[in-house]
Amino acid sequence: KYLILICCYISSVWAFSDEAIFEDEDIYNQALPPTPHTGITAPGTKWCGPGNTAANYDDLGRERETDKCCRAHDHCEEIMESHKSLHGLPNNTDWFPMLVRRGKINNTFSQVCFLIYRLKCSCEQQFINCLQAVNTMTSNTLGRVYYATRSKCFALGHPTTSCKQYQEGTFRKRCIRYTVNKSTAKLWQLYDMPFYTTGVAAR
Template structure:
């Protein structure tokens, strides 16, 4: 019986792109992964300054804005009474929605935008947080992700984790 499988393929055009994609941070001793053609899309950034963008400049600008979100919780950190148990930073849902919309606006011009969106929103399956009425239940579930919630609007709002949308 034959089967087919699809896999992600990222083409590196030169040694510089390969070294930028995976670079060792000597101080943190952690693996930094930057998406090819960008300087801001991935863990951290390799930009020399705020205006330094990669070849996929529209996508990179989206990632830069996302990276600079002022309301975020680092991996293992706590904010707004929420503990981030993930090994990576999670952001306020407002920032993730702005990132989502920015990538959607760029995806017709740059294929990179769609790939970054799919990896961040669909593959990573992260969560964001917001100040909202308590969740009663999930009313729309897709691929083990809650896309719509029912809230108890008679109770006080509180900070809570929410699944990010599918790209």
């Protein structure tokens, strides 16, 4: 009887293991489709925002290195549009409100809403790595804002069964390491994205 139980336990240990979709080790130690031309981008960039203002692929703003990160991110190979499905996964996210400065003299603001897209997790990983490598005030501010407002990405992986480790944010937490069942086939599923962190002071 006990031998059977031990064998069952060993089998379950081999079948279930932990898996992290994002590779940045800093997140474990700290709490915390190409879009249309909307004309709204982060200062000094032409690709960083709900849209882009670039005349062509090679057109970059004065924050060139940060802009390159956003350009690559905008050209992710797989993007799930709002209220559509991809790989059998629905994207039920709606509009994301944002205050946009309209008046340069009297500082008037208007609320503009943008549809939320979901990207492949590998593209989100590359975006984090790129912004952290640039490591300027612009890139780090952009990273914090983006990953605070976007919470999910999609990837092909073994089915998740539970969360093994959370990253604490100011008001909520996100899963950064999952327990997965490796005895079953991989499938497309949604994963939490980590909050953006920086390991060293910005340049």
